[in-house]
Amino acid sequence: MVNKAQNSANLDSSKAGSLVCVGTGIALAGQITTIAKSHIENADVVFAALPNSIADQWLASLNPNIINLQQFYVDGMPRTECYQNMVNAILTEVRTGKNVVGAFYGHAGVFAWAPHESIRIARSEGYSAYMEPGISAEDCLYADLGIDPGTVGCQAFETSQLLFYKHTVDPASLLILWQIGIAGDHTFTTYDSDINKLELTVQFLNQWYDNDHEVIVYEAPFLPTQTVRMDRIKLKDLAKCKLSMISTLVIPPAKKLELDHETLAMFGLKAADLTSHQEKRTEITEVN
Ligand SMILES: C[S@@+](CC[C@H](N)C(=O)[O-])C[C@H]1O[C@@H](n2cnc3c(N)ncnc32)[C@H](O)[C@@H]1O
CATH class of the missing domain: 3.40.1010.10 (Tetrapyrrole methylase, N-terminal domain)
Incomplete structure (x- = not known):
């Protein structure tokens, strides 16, 4: 050893x-x-x-x-x-x-x-x-929000990196955006939210999510005197929302997982071969 x-x-x-x-x-x-x-x-x-x-x-x-x-x-x-x-x-x-x-x-x-x-x-x-x-904050998030990243898969990005680079968002899985409070900052000098940049972030996310899609602003408590923040808001209201350096944005899926029939065929399988257990795993349970 x-x-x-x-x-x-x-x-x-x-x-x-x-x-x-x-x-x-x-x-x-x-x-x-x-x-x-x-x-x-x-x-x-x-x-x-x-x-x-x-x-x-x-x-x-x-x-x-x-x-x-x-x-x-x-x-x-x-x-x-x-x-x-x-x-x-x-x-x-x-x-x-x-x-x-x-x-x-x-x-x-x-x-x-x-x-x-x-x-x-x-x-x-x-x-x-x-x-x-x-x-990590992400570990706390799964516990507090009652979300299992294995249910439909999970993507996590630093928000500005998602904005500035060509990542591929999968709206059928869970999306976690770190540092949402300073979305769109390229200077690395700011610690405050910019409402214009947050509005542009919402527009960017509209590629995959409607304005009325429910998102969750999450903040885990550092101290026993604090309570967990898990504010469910509409995506369009994000810029109005008070965000800080410790806010993380959780975006639940906007569409259902789709079966990949080609890969199933590669494994000699059809949709009907998937057990009800496997199907069950892809159902998102309502978060708290
Ligand atoms: C530089 S990262 C540090 C993350 C830290 N190493 C961890 O393991 O959680 C800072 C980002 O983590 C997330 N974060 C930090 N503290 C948090 C908290 N108490 N609740 C929710 N998210 C938090 C926020 O997205 C924040 O912008």
Whole structure:
């Protein structure tokens, strides 16, 4: 058996310094895995990107040697540059021979560039570096909305990337749009919604979804004092809706799955050969 650390670098096992990036989950303290918590407790230094100061305090109770990554967000500086500065800071500590942990809210590897990049560079330099999974906003979404991504399939995009590149949307499956609050931003400097850009986003989505199609604005609570947001609105009302940097848009399917008779024939099957169980799996259950 090769463990993660052994498998994580082009290993010069004598090289001091390591990096483990962990997710801390969304809900405060309760969604972290035992292994992630143990990495944090035993680290020489923990770089933290958590959603609020209460989470920062909780993390400091596990390990007082915290460097808060929020300091790298500078007004007006493109986030791409802020993220690069985070990576540089993390690697500086690894290179001094410390056992470094990057603690990122949610899943450290989901819509998060800095942890992947830090691990990539650390490994290329021969350090042990790997990631432990965490509970992401998407995981919370499936639980809170009662949606199973396996029912009709699921697509997920960063909203501006969907707008700016030629992706293919499948309106028969579930669509999850991350960073809907800053849809249409190309500068990476804004943290606020732009109503005009949201209206253009709605027009773009009209290729597949009617204006009256129901969509869900989802926000999972970070703190026990907060409640889950799952606002069902008509697509046409999206631009009027208050969106933030933590909003995720969920678009249920607009049409039924269609059988692919050609591929069924390749497998020597006809529609009638599909069991009622398989048919049942493609029925979307009403979400809460
Ligand atoms: C940079 S990504 C970070 C995602 C994070 N790594 C995770 O695992 O959930 C930020 C985006 O994640 C989603 N997100 C973050 N926090 C959320 C929350 N509490 N509820 C719903 N979506 C959230 C939003 O789409 C937001 O724009």
